[in-house]
Amino acid sequence: MEFIRDFRNINKNQAALAGGKGASLGEMTQASIPVPPGFVILSTAFERLIEKTDLDVEIDAILDSVNHKEIHTTEKAAEKIQALIMGAEMPADIANEVQAYFKELDAKWVAVRSSATAEDSSTAAWAGQLESYLNTTEGSLLENVKKCWASLFTPRAIFYRFEKELHKQKISVAVVVQKMVESEVSGIAFSVHPVTQDRNQLIIEAGFGLGEAIVSGQITPDSYVVEKKPRQIIDKNVFVQARGLYRAAGGGNEWRDIPKEIGERQVLTDEEIMELAEIVLKIEKHYGFPVDIEWAREKNTFFIVQSRPITTLGQTKATEGKRDLVKEYGLNRSTWTYKGLHGVLHTFFPLGRLTGFAMIGFFGDGARITLFFVKDNYIHWYWNDNELTRIREVFFDRLKKNKNYLKELEAEWMNKVGDFEKILKRVDAVDLSLLQDEELASLYDDFYKKYIDEYKYFMTLGDAISMHADRYLVPEFQKILGREFTAVFPKLIVPQYLSFIEEESREREKLAHIIREKGSVDWRALEEHANRFFYIHNNYAKGIYLAAADFEKMIQEDIEKNVESAKDTRKQQLIEKQQLIKKYNLSSWHLTLLYVMDEFFKLQDTRKKYVLISSYYQFKFLKEAERRSGVNFNLLQYSIYLEFRDVLKGTIDTEMLVERQKICMCVHVGDSFKIIYGADAERAFEFFQKDVGDQKELKGMIASTGKVRGRVKKILKIHDMANMEEGDILVSSMTRPEMVPAMKLAAAIVTDEGGVTSHAAIVSRELHIPCIIGTKNATSVLKDGDIVEVDADKGVIKILEQK
Structure with missing residues (x-):
């Protein structure tokens, strides 16, 4: 039986023996394309190992136990199968032949790459699921060959096998051994x-x-x-x-x-x-x-x-014509979802990037392209609506097949949350100023890895479910509620859980009550409060630690202003919700939809909490980098975490940071990215802003019903709240806890983004004022002083008079 072939004796039709990668390299070699020399350990060698060691029956039995919708089953199967392969002894005749071919290559270093026999086609990209080992020497050659064989059964490869419905096909693996090029x-x-x-x-x-x-x-x-x-x-x-x-x-x-x-x-x-x-x-x-x-x-x-x-x-x-960014990236205002929020490049970069590729393991290809602009410490974020729709459909399809799917996904995520908590404790345990540069950079690497691992689970999926409820949730309930939809639907989606924002507010009100009653401050209670909620005022552009003294000041200000405690209406709202569920005799599917919304409210809320916590830690690292490098902290906010070592070494291009600070456009395509600044970024930004001023009417999703007229007051930054007057229409990209005093003055609230369980939606229902969310561009279209009519019974904002 033949176990090895030189590239010169392989062609593109022999993928069953050499795998996709091996067949391609052989084909190019025969076509006189410059390919480094090498050979392929054919799939017959792997099959010989499996048969000779009687592993085939054991592997099939283990794979039969896999339910790839339940992540832990793929991990357990992978661990068992890989241990079997790595523990098996390579047949002597194969080992001897591999070593002989290696000597003929006359190479000190080789690349050893897996090459699956079901590899790349125009619709499936299997190669990325397997492993490669670069700079392999003769001493590690045989071990790395076995690792390549075992990589056919990593968790991601097993998941991919089932996801692409390849588990019923015979899949084997060849191994490419190729002379390493000393790349200049x-x-x-x-x-x-x-x-x-x-x-x-x-x-x-x-x-x-x-x-x-x-x-x-x-x-x-x-x-x-x-x-x-x-x-x-x-x-x-x-x-x-x-x-x-x-x-x-x-x-x-x-x-x-x-x-x-x-x-x-x-x-x-x-x-x-x-x-x-x-x-x-x-x-x-x-x-x-x-x-x-x-x-x-x-x-x-x-x-x-x-x-x-x-x-x-x-x-x-x-496409035809001269290249520009609008054409290059397929920008289209009508088919792109917009999200606006306060932020800087450093804190938002990894999250924008996650939308591009981190969901691949869960929902297929991930969002193929996303982009965001940063201008005036404000993020203008865009991604394709079709991607969110696809991800949502995949999620619900899996949930229908496995009613525990969401619980399993949540359990997996909570493990990642635990890992992130551990790295936060590691950072808290050290004095960053005492670390060597490489120690500091390595710690930041570890922080970011755990942060991204935690964040990726519900990043894109959360937006697909929560922000686009109008795409799937509203039509379902309109069918059964009919004319009563406007009045009943907001009551059905009242969340079961309190957000961390509500928790903090209620706990602070209790502390204020104690101060009023006793006339003194309970500093121990305030310390505990600060430890729990130090991050509450953070965002993507702000990362501070609120201490007990800060919360005491906030409470005293509320007392001086005689701010009344908000009435706790949640209990009554939940009772009414249950009554409505019985009244309309909701089907199991409608109950499932409400359950999903409830769970995603909790999951999104937890995700947001860790974003705000993370901002504090990221700024902590940047401030230490400022101390060491001498580069202004405000400029460092326009570096990305991949440039952190460059900052510490003093090699970061500060002129580039200055340009990024003016405006930059970050484009993520799959797992690659570009950061563009200057005139090109300005032109692309203007494309998205074009014509917004011509709109006379905006539409969004109803969060709280009612109809009012009033004067527009845009709140994009906290100091904008100073000009808010009672009866104004509060317009913002999204609302945050520190905006509550202004929200209490508002006649209605309008936001660019947000879902039916967003902060604006919850607070407006508590205050019983009209609220329309998810308009996409209210902050761009509406100007301070415009007179508008907010019809939250229909989800429409009409501009009556423009300033």
């Missing part, structure tokens, strides 16, 4: 622009060092767009690279600083860009379909280390 520069390329899907354009990304730094998003590469006909470079984005990933002398990889005079250069010359473009087009022509490739350059020679079909192209026509 490297990168990726797409023979069709993956964002614009313009088939007359290809795009190349390039960085100094190993390409893994680009793939993992740890550096921002240069990007070059090449037009195919006529063949010409039509766009170049050159970024300063302060460090690169290189092979370490003792094996593995290491980060090295790049001298400024090199890091500022264009990574590839124009001639090299055109040379690489020709290779990319040759590969595309040979295969007959669009491809994405990974490439490296050593001693003035380009090498292709991987090629696969582009799996994300739709059946869209190529």
Whole structure:
């Protein structure tokens, strides 16, 4: 039986033996495309191991126990199967042949990559589920081969197998062993622009060092767009690279600083860009379909280390005309959801990025593209409505098949919350000023990893469920409530749980009551209150720690102003909710929808709580970075966490931060991103703002019913509250706890964003004033002093007089 083949003896039709990756490398080698030499340990070798050790029956039995909707079953199955494979002894004849082929390569270092026999097609991207081991030496070769075999059964690979309904197919794995290129520069390329899907354009990304730094998003590469006909470079984005990933002398990889005079250069010359473009087009022509490739350059020679079909192209026509950001990223005001909130680049960057790729493990492809602008410490966030709809549909489909799905997802998330709490305690336990630079950077890395792990579970899904209730919840209840919908629906969606905002407010009112009664401050109780709610006034642009003295001051101000305690009407509201459920004899499906809304109110509330807590810790790290680097704290708010080491080393480009602070546009496409500033960002921003002033009527979702007329007062920052007068219409992107005094003066509330369980919705119902949420652009259309009619019985705001 044949176990190994050289690349020169493999073609594209032999994926069953060599896997998709191996077949592709063999095919390119035969087509005289520059590929580093190597060989493939065929799938027959893996199958021989399984059969000889009698593992096939055990593996099938373990996989039969998997329910991929229940995450823990995939993890347990993966652990068992991988232990079986790693514990099995590689047959001697296979081991000897692998070592013999390795010696023929005459390479000190090789890349060892998994190559599944059910790998990439135009609709499934399996390769990303398996593992690769770079800079492998002869001593670690056999062990890494076994690791590649075992990677066929990682949790994500098992999940992918079931999610794509491949679990009934025979899937095996080959292993590619390829000579490592000593990359001076490297990168990726797409023979069709993956964002614009313009088939007359290809795009190349390039960085100094190993390409893994680009793939993992740890550096921002240069990007070059090449037009195919006529063949010409039509766009170049050159970024300063302060460090690169290189092979370490003792094996593995290491980060090295790049001298400024090199890091500022264009990574590839124009001639090299055109040379690489020709290779990319040759590969595309040979295969007959669009491809994405990974490439490296050593001693003035380009090498292709991987090629696969582009799996994300739709059946869209190529765009024409000169490139601009609006066209490049498919920007369309009518099909994009808007969310506005206070924030800076540093705190919001990872969350905008999560919308792009963190949901992949749960809901397929994730939101393919999201973007946000930062201007005047304000986030203007956009993503495609269709993505939220798709994610919501996937969620409900799974919930229908498994009634415990949400509970299981929540339990998994709470484990991540526990991990995040642990890293917060680690940060609290140390004095940041005493850490060495690398210790500080490593701690920040750990913080961000746990933060992202915690945040990703309900980031996009939460918005799809809570913010877009009008897309699925409203129509369902309109059918059964008929004309009574407007009066009854807000009462049915009253949440079972108190938000942390309500909890803090009620607890503070109790403390105020004690002070009024006793005439003295209970400092112990205030300390406990501060420990629980220190973050309550934070947002994406503010990260402070409110101490007991701060809360005491707030309470004293309320007492001096004779602010009355809000009446606790929740108990009565919940009683009325249950009465209405019985009155209308709601079906099990309608009860499920209400249950989902209740649970997501609690989950979203917890998520928001940790966002506010995180802001405090992020600003804490930035203030320490300011102390060490001398870079102004306000500027550092426009760096991203991936640049933290550059800040500490003093290599961050402060002029770039200044430009970002004026306006920047951050685009996330899948797991890659670009930060654009200057005139290009201004033009794209103006595109979204265009024509908003021409609107005479706005629509949103009803949060609390009623109809009033009044003068618009926009509250975008806390100091705007000073001009709020009783009877004004409060207009904001979203409301926050510190706005409650102004909300109590308002005749009605209108917000850009928010769901039926948002802060604005809850408080307006408590105050019994009209509220319309989710208008998308009320803060852009309405101006201070405009006279408007808020008809929260119909969800319409009419502009009667413009200032």
